[in-house]
Amino acid sequence: MWDPATGDCTAVLSGHTVEVNGALLLADGQILSWSDDKTLRVWDPSSGVSTAILEGHTHGARGAMSLSNGRVLSWAGFVLGPEDEDCPDHTLRVWDAKTGACTAVLQGHANDVTGVLLLSDGRILTWSGDKTLRMRAVANGACTAVMQGRTDGVRGALSLSGGRIAS
DSSP states (O other), X not given: OXXXXXXXXXXXXXXXSSOEEEEEEOTTSOEEEEETTSEEEEEETTXXXXXXXXXXXXXXXXXXXXXXXXXXXXXXXXXXXXXXXXXXXXXXXXXXXXXXXXXXXXXXXXXXXXXXXXXXXXXXXXXXXXXXXXXXXXXXXXXEEEEOOOSSOOOOOXXXXXGOEEO
């Protein structure tokens, strides 16, 4: 953590064993980080202590977002090398950020999950290197629609007026 006025480092949150891929501020003021070490960590920013370790992905965690009621959604992917091809992780996981418990594993994509968007109506849109987008119910993560027809992996998407999706 940094003091923007002085440029000084004020704290180091240590615990991940390899590259950290991102972080976000949770509604309760804690920090969530995710890493290629296959974990996510919840941090108390005042003490710098990790209050929960979220374990379950079999590949590096590539992204995360905050959901309602203290839940977090994360996704993993990107086969790193030939030794990893036997255990790909094309999943999304829902976590209780307080306890670190995985409450749901969302499957269906046949390749890396490359992004997620929480839509204004509460649904979750996911996209993947498998050339598809999937619409999911936020309550249970159930896939309600699969959008197919792309000729290459999907790297981004957005919600347009009228409920349409661009990818």
